């Protein structure tokens with residue numbers, strides 16, 4: 001074997017997975033066809049699970065700095081449009097997002113709801129662009145000694161029972177496993193023959209950064225018109241234009257200024273002129289998902305495993321979640337530390353969340369359409385989301401706090417991402433997860449708990465939780481999800497919980 005794992009695609013998901021594998025000591029190579037990070041405008045926001053994944057691996061500061069720079073760019077745009085931008089913003093919302101263009105009101109959401117409890121310092125970290133995410137991960141991959149080979153396009157591979165021979169140009173390499181993180185048009189998915197059912201595209205959307213003449217006539221924010229939807233901002237030159245009558249004639253064709261101008265004129269009714277295109281993407285509502293994320297020694301993650309419209313900003317987050325779920329399981333399998341079937345829980349845990357995102361994006365397209373019935377329904381949903389309960393429901397769904405894996409019965413926290421507990425020494429749980437190892441919190445100085453832990457490859461931290469003093473113990477998987485928690489003095493259920501993802505030492 002040249003490598004234990006080869007990852008095809010060094011976008012955000014491939015890089016995150018590479019970092020998780022590298023952290024676990026797996027010899028991994030990333031093969032990426034582009035020579036530089038793609039600067040095309042794509043994702044502009046992250047949710048709480050993505051923020052937590054970065055925080056737990058020591059990358060929160062980098063996210064915060066990128067958000068600060070991004071906000072400065074947005075404020076500059078608003079000032080240029082004559083907005084009265086105050087220097088000190090109001091109380092920052094924990095999370096912001098939209099559903100079919102209906103914004104979640106920051107002041108309306110009930111952040112005292114128990115589901116938002118102990119979110120920790122990732123609260124409010126959301127406006128971070130995709131290129132920044134990729135740059136942070138690329139730097140981290142380099143620190144971890146991961147091999148990232150740019151300018152290498154995978155052209156094919158042969159998989160057998162022992163590994164995969166990956167071909168690129170005239171060369172090839174041998175790896176124990178191949179993971180396709182090669183985006184929505186994944187060659188790995190197609191060549192392996194993964195089933196990819198779903199619904200066909202019916203709309204054409206453009207997101208772009210352009211130079212515009214006549215932009216003063218465009219209204220800020222999301223605008224529904226009888227011919228579609230358009231958005232101008234929140235950064236200079238950024239436009240979104242959505243037409244609902246048909247999918248693009250040719251998705252692969254380069255996007256021209258004339259095409260963007262025609263779409264924007266149609267959806268806005270304003271005679272704007274696009275004088276230059278800085279960056280542009282075309283999107284549809286094609287919504288498909290692989291029925292399984294693993295076939296033998298080949299796995300899929302990110303857009304390679306699921307595609308959907310970009311509305312509501314879930315794609316990158318979904319893929320980062322895949323990578324964080326898969327990394328430690330694949331590492332444990334390779335290193336002989338995994339119980340039977342652990343790797344297959346990657347599909348069973350991640351597929352339902354992917355399926356939910358597809359449904360969520362389909363619902364938004366139905367609501368965004370231009371016909372009078374969709375307009376009427378949009379009005380009803382807007383009214384509902386402007387209530388406290390409605391806004392709180394939407395914030396919970398969008399932010400990712402409700403994501404849960406089925407890890408059996410037990411304490412209500414089991415299956416959810418762990419609360420960012422505050423400890424007696426002033427540290428927080430997220431600051432103790434950088435090594436990516438399972439962590440057992442001994443919160444009531446229990447010799448019995450420590451005796452159980454001695455038989456398993458888990459790190460034990462004996463401390464006290466200030467924010468949840470009722471907890472006596474908590475077992476955290478490497479991806480930060482709670483495998484076991486207790487408020488009792490016994491360790492009932494602990495062995496069963498740990499044996500789901502680890503083997504005795």
Ligand SMILES: Cc1cc2nc3c(=O)[nH]c(=O)nc-3n(C[C@H](O)[C@H](O)[C@H](O)COP(=O)(O)OP(=O)(O)OC[C@H]3O[C@@H](n4cnc5c(N)ncnc54)[C@H](O)[C@@H]3O)c2cc1C
Nearest residue numbers: 009011013033043044154182183302303313314315316317
């Ligand atoms: C307009 C737009 C707005 C979006 N907004 C959001 C948002 O706000 N929030 C959000 O969460 N998501 C958003 N998304 C979705 C997000 O951009 C994607 O879900 C994300 O890029 C998926 O990451 P990935 O690593 O799976 O795939 P990609 O980012 O597509 O990366 C795949 C990589 O694989 C490489 N590759 C492909 N084939 C090969 C090959 N044969 N050999 C070697 N390398 C190969 C590619 O060059 C690429 O670098 C948006 C998308 C668009 C288009």
